[in-house]
Amino acid sequence: MDAALDEQTCCLNGVSSFHLDTEFVDQILEVGCARTDNFYTIEPAVIRPRGSNVVCPQTQKLGSSYVDALSGPEHVGNSDYMLSYSWGYQVGDVVSALSHHCQKKNHDPKSTYFWICCLCINQHRVIEVRERGDEIPFEEFRAAFRSRVRGIGKVLALMAPWDRPVYVTRAWCVFELFTAISDESCRLTVVMPPSEVVKFCGSIANTGALTSYLWSALEQLDLETAQASVASDKDMILQIVRDGVGLESLNQVVRQRLLSWLAEAAYAECCDQVAKGGLRGDSAATAVSETANLLHRLGKFDDACTLLSASIDTAFTPSEEGTIEKANLWRVVGKNYDYLGQNEAAAEAFQKALGILRQLNQLESHDGAAVLTCVAANLQEMGRMEEALANYEQAWEIRQVCGLERSLDASDLLAMMGVAECKLGSSAGLQHAQQAKTLRIQLGQLNSPHGAHVLQQLGLCHFMLGDIQAAIVEFDESKAILEKTSSLQTPQGASVLQRAARCFCKLGDAQRELELLWEARKLLEDAEQLHSKSGVLVLLDLGSALLDAREDAEAKKVLELAEQICSEKGIDGSVSDLVQERLKVLRKTRYCIIS
Template identity: 25%
Template sequence: MGCCQSRTRGDPPKKREPSPRIDAKADLSAGSERALLGVSAAFLQALETQLRQQFGDEFDKLTTSEICTRYVMPLTKARACAWVDLLLEDPAQRPHLAPATVFVSHAWKYSFATTLATVLYHERTEVPGAYYWLDLVPNNQHAAVDLPYEWWCNTFQENIKEIGRVLLVMSPWRDPVPMTRAWCLFEMMHALNGQVQLDIRLPEAEVDGFVDALAEDSDAVMDMLVRVQAEKAEAFKASDRAMIFQTVEATLGFTELNARIKAELRGWCLEQALVAARAREVEDGEGAGFASFCMQIGKVLREFGEYEQALEYYGKALKIRLATLGEAHPDTATTYNNMALCLQQPGPNQGQYEQALEYYGKALKIQLATLGEAHPDTATTYDNMASVYDSQGQYEQALEYYGKALKIQLAALGEAHPATATTYNNMAGVYYNQGQYEQALEYYGKALKIQLATLGEEHPDTATTYNNMASVYENQGQYEQALEYYGKALKIRLATLGEAHPDTATTFNNMAFVYYKQGQYEQALEYYGKALKIHLATLGEAHPHTATTYNNMAIVYKTRASAPLTGTTFNNMAFVYYKQGQHEQALEYYGKALTIQLATVGEAHPHTGITYNNMAIVYKTQGQYEQALEYYGKALKIKLATLGEAHPSTRRVQSEICELTGA
């Protein structure tokens, strides 16, 4: 089974033409050209054969660092030169050299055989004919120890930019060594920051192991992501580590770097899971093994907030289990339970509380008949049903069912268990909803103590508890304490769930509200904006959470109306009113923005053109087409003068006018 491809966000990388082989007479003595030379897969295959002959069985255990000191440096010792210098002088080797098309990012303290195997697998399955930049080849290893950090920094940064594609050797997948090495993270940062294509790859021999682990223990995937913390990376030189960390802080910062790396890894994990699921379905689409695999895939998808896809795979599992095990089987109950979990989550096709309760009811009936009242799985279903009652505002019913769950968990699992912590957390949430804040903090404290001991600080469940405690402090008017705890939650969620996750949006929203209560309106709008961006991407325009965020932004704008406002602020306020369907108020505030712009920047300014365009959109929405045409005309005149006819913004306005006039 092939590895998937993980790409950086943003503009797609430019397509690169295959590198031409080097002419035997070409002069590549120039340092800049030599520094960018890559080697072919055929060269690497021959190298592997030679190294196995020289080192025997020991080869598989040798690190890249050991290959450097025991093979490359003796080979180049006589001239104290780079390996590439010898290759360029050998007519038999020159056809295997060309400008590199793939930059290989790998850990020097890990097996060189694994790096070679990954590169060859990548060439065979992804980019036949590629030329790979391996630092062992073009860099002079005799001089490397004396080169300053600045040289390495500029070399890697410029080479990544010029080559345009990075292959990250991801091994072993449970605890990837590159994630612990400062230079690998430095290379990833420049790939991510420079919109360079990033391929995350396992060696072929580890792919099946990753898929098997998915089938047996999907929690291992989350655990791997939790362990990735760039600020804990090491380097051979302490000074290099310090300088790399300074560079990270000066560019992305560790929180953003962790978030971006984990976003890439999540994409890689999800794609691997889906590819594996499709392959398993072809092999055994109706067997018990495939049903179990679907359950694990569904769990991974659910953990990552992909509820629709999770439901699809849970549905496949349910169909098989009903046909092979029947309704009255614990595994069937588990499937109903997991489907209900997806149905009660926020999203365009979720929040279906009655259907969720129906599925939980089916699960509970089966569990009581087959496992009994005192079983942990029965407790889980009580817990889940209570969460639905809580969401519906039926707090006494919720506490009753949480109480049933807690009683079973304390007897069967003990106090110091994550499941017990979850129930404490949930009960605290009900007390919070009832306004019993001290009781809520007590139960959140019980949950946090267990989570820190069993899951650790950097876990999504721990983030949830911090977030919940912050909400209590907020409602008690302890705003600084609230921001501190929301900050703890946000840091963990960005690192483990990523920016584009509904839970991350929730924390942004909560922090925005605290800033609003403190009168820090600009900060509040910034954080509401972050939440809105996530809601639009994950939940859609028509979701209640999206509408609530628009409403909250409108409240902030209204509240700060007594302060001096700019045309931009009025424009933003108008946009919020427009999205809420309050068209007259939108026009009023666009009018205020226009008045300021005409007085300060004039008629012929691009910002004035934007406001005319926005007003035209509102008039069009209202069906006032004559008025819309008038304002589109004003906008078009400005855009033609300032942006030109070929600009996409100008063309959009022309298209709107054509639509209204039927031209």
């Protein structure tokens, strides 16, 4: 919303989807405008003129809002939704998005009404106020805004275009979204125009397109740098936020909601397409792999498992031979098993991926290196460090032979190989991990969850070599990136806090160690991911720290919860074994936990 508020905002009447699709669009075309014009263009040509000869019911003056100039239940009624959007959007996108929303929800377009600021605020009064040079009192502005959101109770946030939405660059939009998220009585739904839904769905099947957009777009979302048509509007918004939750907190909440929405949209669309047969063969394998990778980054391993399980038969039709896309799908299936703590099942999936690549004579390729990297990580999880390093080295050799040593995947490989080398006492480990960070910086891709993972690996190398302060620096930088990309409330976020806690234990700061471990546990609880392998690892360290603090009863509860999670989730291997060891010998050293 870019217009100043006035007393008219107390009226919650809205326009119907039917009216927008018919009479509203017809008026736009009649005056020589087009569906591709934005609201700044059509406001003086269509919106204001509609109410010019109508008495405003609130002020009793000539000149009403657009909505007050309408009559009949097919056109106007009490708003069901408030639309949060930018005046810079194309009118056709807004109209089609609301029509599409009605279709999806089985709403009658003739009796579903939307509160849209440009149509529901009296623009005649807005112009009068501006021409007088007056400003609306701050508290009146704030009260009117809150009453509208709470009075309607349901907000639609319109994103267009999906990969670079104008929405996140507008101060009003960001603030409206935050207000809707923060109000427990308000339900928020993010919507897109149908044309953008098509593009979004296409991006899911385009390797890397979805995830590469996410981190760059979320990193740039910042209320302080957002724009507003009226400077005083932004000043008011910033004042509200600074007096309340603070700018960074607002940014974090909004980023997290947008990220969750995109993940949910990708998951729902992928499941729907697989169920309907819209995705088959290689296209299914690619789309499912991309969506599962995004779900992994958010710690939604169970959702990823559901999607992967449902799509295996769709991707592997009896009449088709193995392809690179199907090998990659098996790789992602294996990664998901690893995240769930089912190491043996993961190893089996990785071997299927390798088998397909060998049949295709494609082992020495980017895809072959990617699978070997996963095989190595799986072996590392099971404590088979020499075998793990051999697979990391083979993957690195392939990347060098194929000229793929300057890529994002190469950076991830170097960091993981560095940790394995440090664990085996090789001096090359730290150098490789530092090289991984440098490569990310050179490629302009450090500020992403993958970049944060590289920093965690580098910090772990410093930790194993005894440079605790250097490790803390890397962990802190990793945490900052996860916060910036709204990825802290994930298993990865909990992991960086857990590793930082180990540093403070080494420094003798038991209080800070416990604070970080409790924080890591809370992150996982809030993300509903405590009952996972990541949760067990955090609980193991927390239980040990509590024992050191002589809080034996609390430590016992924590470790027994870890045992319960291992049992209910089928977590096998060294993680489960450690839980049993800790319960038998409660004071066993914590640092043998797999990093």
